[in-house]
Amino acid sequence: MKKQGYKVVFKEFQNGSPEMQALASGKIDYARVGDTPPISALASGTKLTYIAEGGTKAxxxxxxxxxxxxxxxxxxxxxxxxxxxxxxxxxxxxxxxxxxxxxxxxxxxxxxxxxxxxxxxxxxxxxxxxxxxxxxxxxxxxxxxxxxxxxxxxxKAVNRSFVVSPSSYSKKNTKVSKLLIKYMEEDMKWANKNTPALTKKMSKELKMSKSVIKKMLNRRTFKISAMNSEAIKEEQDISNQFYAYKWIKTKVVIKNHIANLK
Known part of the structure; x- marks a missing residue:
């Protein structure tokens, strides 16, 4: 991204709930997050757009x-x-x-x-x-x-990750989103092929033992790509279930919040 003229600043959050609050307030332009936080955010009125889907932690x-x-x-x-x-x-x-x-x-x-x-x-x-x-x-x-x-x-709660962005930002920055998907996809491929190096890096970053990280990585495949119908269906099921249980007050239609990156 630096070679393309962009400066990337990383911010870490304990989970997706405060991450969505930061996105809603304009403090971040993109969020890599789990499957449920974007739905809760959309239902509460946050205007966000799905940019990409990731792998699952099923x-x-x-x-x-x-x-x-x-x-x-x-x-x-x-x-x-x-x-x-x-x-x-x-x-x-x-x-x-x-x-x-x-x-x-x-x-x-x-x-x-x-x-x-x-x-x-x-x-x-x-x-x-x-x-x-x-x-x-x-x-x-x-x-x-x-x-x-x-x-x-x-x-069947596969815990897929997603990349989302404020809708106003994503509409004006499709080039940035495309580049982000491209480079993150390269990173994910590297992660899948370099488990020993990734284990060492994540152990240091997360302050957890290598045995814990190794166990995690042995059952996970990393991925980033543009949104597809399967991921949209998964998100819609979550939205439907939460609405039926009155955990959200607004029914969220996921297909209405997908970035057009063509």
Whole structure:
């Protein structure tokens, strides 16, 4: 991007909820984010556009429980406390997981907390289960005697990532968006081919052990490309489910918020 005359500034957020707030206030021009935050943002009135889709974390996302907890199936979650974070993909994970056993949200106790607080609560046994994604999952599996009760492949909450932008910005900057997709796609291909180097880099950046990062990378494929019909369908399903459960007050039609980069 520098060779093309652009200066890129990176800003990190703990999860997609504050990231969408930053996007809505004009503090960032692009956000790489999970599947649920853009929908919540659109429903609340944020004008954003989907620029690109990423890969999924299906194998490393889901609902964690402790080994030996007696929770061995989704039906065992009835009456249990589940930690999750409102406005993130974990909210959808909970919904899809409960549906596997015909449970309602009223059949469990949902505790909304950020990932850092949830990690502590899960480690101390203050919650029975935790809806979360890698690398938190990998860390809990390796250090907290945890297991995925159900993952994104099983509950169909695949936790795909997306690149979104304020609508006003994306309309005026299609060239930038195209370049961003091009160079990010190159980065993703590098990531898939250079696991040892990526493990070392991510371990340092995330301040996590190499064993945790390696476990995460072994079940994940990186990708960035222009939006396609499958990803749009996935997002629409989330929007429909959230609207049906009254978690959002406005029904969001995803196809109306896709960038035209032709």
């Amino acid at each position: 194998s490393g996302s889901g609902v964690l429980v402790k080994k030996g907890s007696g929770i061995n199936s989704v039906s065992d979650l009835k009456g249990k406390t589940i930690a999750y974070t409102v406005g993130t993909s974990s909210q959808y994970m909970v919904l899809k997981t409960l549906k596997l056993a015909g449970l309602k949200t009223s059949d469990v106790k949902l505790e909304n907390m950020d990932s850092a607080a949830a990690a502590v609560a899960f480690a101390k046994g203050k919650v029975d289960a935790w809806a979360i994604w890698d690398p938190y999952v990998a860390k809990a599996e390796l250090t907290e005697s945890a297991k995925l009760l159900v993952n994104g492949k099983e509950n």
